[in-house]
Amino acid sequence: MNMFKKILIAEDHESVSISVQKTLSDINIVHDHSNYVFYCDDALGRIKKALREEKPYELLITDLSFEHDRPQEISDGATLIKAVKLIQPDLKILIFSIENRSHVAKALMEDLEIDAFVPKARGDAKDLKIAIETIYKNRKYLSPNLKQAVKEETPFEFSSFDKTIISLLTKGTPQKDIPFYLQKNNIKPSGLSSIEKRLNTIKTVLNISNNEQLIAYCKDRQII
């Protein structure tokens, strides 16, 4: 049976990297043991080098978040993928991440045009095998292990303006002082009333009754 021959693994956790390599060998992929890296910069370097030598990679398996323990040009998986797409658009990409929210995974698949998304969870090794086999057949793969939002809640879109004022609140800025900050940074609506109105509509839409609950909501969903 045919299969990918040249795969690159970008993953900062040594233990995860090991198990991905093991999984590849389980499905009879002869995986050269040097084809894994711990930093995004190294991943991009390897891909460039392989292109120069005209032995390009066929698949990139990458994590999303990498620990910032040394200065890097590229510090996360999403940025890496964008950079890779510029130099080798046909490279197949599989994200293997702790992120397990369905709507986040879907958004990433569309925005980054990746081929598969597998969350680190129970049975993730089996999941990974299926994903690799699926994308080898030129099909997309969105893992069934992704979690639907419990309440199928309205995917309310926080604008960057919203995030700015909420972030300021979490830094201890009193609401009435936010206009000064916004003016300094030339952010468009800067009136106190605009801030009040915006916070009010957010709270109404999300059925939230005070600022404290709003902060908790945003923190839980990693909006800020």
Added chain:
Amino acid sequence: MNMFKKILIAEDHESVSISVQKTLSDINIVHDHSNYVFYCDDALGRIKKALREEKPYELLITDLSFEHDRPQEISDGATLIKAVKLIQPDLKILIFSIENRSHVAKALMEDLEIDAFVPKARGDAKDLKIAIETIYKNRKYLSPNLKQAVKEETPFEFSSFDKTIISLLTKGTPQKDIPFYLQKNNIKPSGLSSIEKRLNTIKTVLNISNNEQLIAYCKDRQII
């Protein structure tokens, strides 16, 4: 060289479990392939069974957080460890977790009387090997990869009362309504002034200026 002969791995992520097994075999531990489980309840069952058969485990490697995808008696690693200590106090225990904050790891080592703490991070497989070799020599092992709190901040102790009122705020309860709730649940200081004063001292000690910042602080540190 002598080494552990009977080890149990409790870890819900299949990929991590695989790499731990691989790591064990790397240091020449003959690891029976059935000695890993995906649920805490199964872990406790295995340990009990091994005791009955007078072939007890020598080491337990466990995660801290497990996904709640089916009803379990024990749903997290800390509870598992407490239960295990009751039936086999001499069993050596190694926590292998995503948690990488030094003070949290230290607290766990003391509270649960575990033998080693290794965070899932860069080089965690090597880290794991060293940890196992160290505890085999009856020494404790606290990984050097743990992160010190950036500011060595005052480890402020939130009382259960504090957590209660902060939780109520995050649920949208107005401050002025909290006394009613406290009275209903027979929580002792229930006056509005007591709540105000408590919030005030917390904010003063932590140098926090408003409730929003306090909520963010607590969410970031998983206090609530």
Added chain:
DNA sequence: AACCATTTTACGGACAACCGTAAGGGTAGG
């Protein structure tokens, strides 16, 4: 029972947040 120390509660003024209304300021279409 009387005393003191600490905690809890009640009260009141100052201030911030909330909310409706209305006035100002752009922009697109006529």
Added chain:
DNA sequence: CCTACCCTTACGGTTGTCCGTAAAATGGTT
């Protein structure tokens, strides 16, 4: 150029929070 419309801002009244002070309750000691 005018007008209708929307977005933004200003204003004021109400309510909630903040914070200091003082009274009341609690608990321990003699």
